[in-house]
Amino acid sequence: MITGKTGASRSRVALVATCLAILAAGGAGYWYWTQGPNPAHAARPAARAAAPVNVATAARQDIPLYLTGLGTVQASFTIAIHSQVDGKLQEVLFTEGQQVKKGDVLARIDPRLFQAALDQAKAKKAQDQAQLISAQKDLARSKTLVVQNITSQQIVDQQQGKVDQLKASVDADEAAIQTAQTQLDYTTIAAPSDGRIGVRLVDPGNIVHASDQGALATLVLTRPSAVLFTLPARFLDDVRDAMARGPVEVTAFDQDNRRSLATGKLLLIDNQIDQATSTIRLKAMFPNEDDRLWPGEFVNARVLLETKTGVVAIPSPAVQRGPQGLFAWVVSPSNTAVPRPIEVGPTAGDLTIVTSGLNVGDRVVTDGQYKLQRDAPVAVSAPPVAGAGRNS
Numbered sequence: 353m354i355t356g357k358t359g360a361s362r363s364r365v366a367l368v369a370t371c372l373a374i375l376a377a378g379g380a381g382y383w384y385w386t387q388g389p390n391p392a393h394a395a396r397p398a399a400r401a402a403a404p405v406n407v408a409t410a411a412r413q414d415i416p417l418y419l420t421g422l423g424t425v426q427a428s429f430t431i432a433i434h435s436q437v438d439g440k441l442q443e444v445l446f447t448e449g450q451q452v453k454k455g456d457v458l459a460r461i462d463p464r465l466f467q468a469a470l471d472q473a474k475a476k477k478a479q480d481q482a483q484l485i486s487a488q489k490d491l492a493r494s495k496t497l498v499v500q501n502i503t504s505q506q507i508v509d510q511q512q513g514k515v516d517q518l519k520a521s522v523d524a525d526e527a528a529i530q531t532a533q534t535q536l537d538y539t540t541i542a543a544p545s546d547g548r549i550g551v552r553l554v555d556p557g558n559i560v561h562a563s564d565q566g567a568l569a570t571l572v573l574t575r576p577s578a579v580l581f582t583l584p585a586r587f588l589d590d591v592r593d594a595m596a597r598g599p600v601e602v603t604a605f606d607q608d609n610r611r612s613l614a615t616g617k618l619l620l621i622d623n624q625i626d627q628a629t630s631t632i633r634l635k636a637m638f639p640n641e642d643d644r645l646w647p648g649e650f651v652n653a654r655v656l657l658e659t660k661t662g663v664v665a666i667p668s669p670a671v672q673r674g675p676q677g678l679f680a681w682v683v684s685p686s687n688t689a690v691p692r693p694i695e696v697g698p699t700a701g702d703l704t705i706v707t708s709g710l711n712v713g714d715r716v717v718t719d720g721q722y723k724l725q726r727d728a729p730v731a732v733s734a735p736p737v738a739g740a741g742r743n744s
Contacts, residue, residue, distance in 0.1 A: 402731040405720035407683055408667050410710045415665055415700045419591070419655045420609070421634070423581025427574050427647040429545050432567035435461060435560040436538040443556050446549045446569070456543045459568060461560065463539040470532035477525030484518035491515050547573040572647055577640040578619070579604055581653040582631040591621060591634070594657045602636035604645060605652040614638040614645050618655060665703040670716040671696060680710065681717035681724055683732065689717065689724040 435441075439461040446458045491511040497503040543549075550570040554560060560568070579602070583591070594600045600618035605611060616638030625632050636653060638645055645651070670680050671694070682692045694709030710716070715732075717724065724730070 402687070402729040403689070403720060403723040404731045404733045405681075405683070405689070405717045405724070407715045407732050408670060408718050410664050410666050410706065410712055410714045410716060412662055412664055412712050415660045415663055415698075415703060415705055417657045417660060417698050417700050419583055419587055419657060421581040421583040421653050421655075423579045423604075423651055423653045425604075425645045425647055425649040425651060426578045426580055427547070427572035428576055428578060429547065429571075429573040430647070431544055431547070431571040431573075433458060433541065433549075433569045433571055434562070434564065434567055435541065436562050437461060437466065437535055438561045439463075439465070439539065439559070441554060441556050441558050441560050441568075444552060444554075444568075446552075448549065448551050448569075450549050452543045452547065452549055452571070454543055454545050457540055458543055458549070459541040459556075461539040461541070463536055466532065466536040466539055470529065470536050473525060473528040473532045477522060477529060480518055480521040480525050484515065484522055487511065487515045487518050541568070543571060545571065545573055546575075547571045574643060574645070574647060575640050576616075576637050577614075577645045577647070579616070579636045579638065579645070579651060579653050580633060581636070581651075582626075582629075582633055583655070585625045585630045585632050588621070588625070588632055590657055591618075591632075591655065594618075594655075595621075597658070601656040602638075603654045603656070604636075604638065605654060607650050607652070609652045613651060614640055614642075660697070660705060663697070664706045664710055664712060665700075666706055666710065666716050667718050668699055668702055668704045670718045671704050672721055680706075681721050682710070683715040683717060683730055687730055687732070688727045689730050691726060 442460045442462050444459045446452060446456075452458070491508070491514075494503055494508045494511045498505055498508050548571070550572070552569050553566060554568045591600070595618065601615065602618050603615050604613045606613060616636050619635045619637045622633035622635075634653075634655075636655075666680065672679050672681070672691075674691075677693060678696060679691045679693045681689045684690055692709055695707045697705035697707050699705070717730070720730075
């Protein structure tokens with residue numbers, strides 16, 4: 353009885369296993385039929401990812417062309433104030449750093465010796481004039497007597513010689529008076545020009561001499577001021593052409609080339625090229641009414657050669673160089689990148705003039721070119737904001 357039940361159980365297990373195997377084979381066949389060999393269900397390759405780039409639009413605008421050279425500020429006049437006579441410096445009447453006018457009294461030297469010399473010269477002239485008057489009267493009497501044959505012609509000639517001699521003495525006295533007056537005037541030291549006085553180098557009470565090497569002070573005229581600067585010699589013809597068209601504007605910037613200090617006009621080009629450095633020297637004049645330019649200061653002089661009007665310009669980073677020459681990546685309306693050959697003109701700041709190859713409104717890639725291929729899709733991203741930082 354037990355043996356019969358066990359056999360029946362084994363038969364039922366075998367039947368269930370057979371049914372499960374049939375179902376598994378059917379499922380596998382269905383998957384194979386729907387997913388396996390059917391080309392419509394084959395795996396598709398992944399789409400190419402879009403490259404992130406920054407773009408700018410080619411625009412028509414007016415572009416000024418500049419040349420910039422390093423230069424130094426020079427005063428129109430630099431005058432060392434010296435004494436022209438020997439004597440004791442009696443007083444100094446200027447304040448260091450003061451703006452003075454031509455003729456303003458700066459200092460005085462003890463005038464007493466020079467006043468005495470002037471008085472002596474005047475007294476000598478008065479003495480000679482008195483003698484001249486007496487000699488002229490004697491000459492007149494002698495001429496009357498010679499007519500009456502009372503005296504000889506020789507006496508008349510002697511009297512005439514004496515008169516002429518005294519006239520010459522009076523003229524010499526007049527010259528001596530002028531010399532003494534000039535020496536006396538030199539005891540008052542006046543400003544020979546408008547300008548700013550510098551540091552006082554000699555104090556009152558010191559003995560000064562006309563032969564002293566050191567100056568009492570220095571006077572500089574800074575209104576107007578000049579800037580002497582250099583440019584590469586290859587730009588000589590460009591500068592000359594600009595000067596032929598009219599006055600050339602020059603702007604002086606500080607050493608960091610950030611702050612505009614003054615605007616003036618180009619005065620001249622030096623008469624020769626420095627062959628050692630292959631540069632030319634130029635000089636520009638500035639009114640400098642606000643004293644923004646200081647003598648000896650280093651500045652950057654920016655020369656405006658000309659202004660190109662209505663030209664197509666793009667940011668300079670958009671210009672690329674390849675085996676075939678210059679080109680730019682242009683973003684098509686479908687947002688794909690296409691390299692386009694271009695020809696460029698001068699560069700002004702961050703902009704480059706494009707003479708051919710681009711139209712107004714074309715979008716050019718300014719950053720991310722190294723990721724691009726022809727007809728590659730691109731994703732235009734906003735450029736970073738200047739000065740933006742991260743919070744720590």
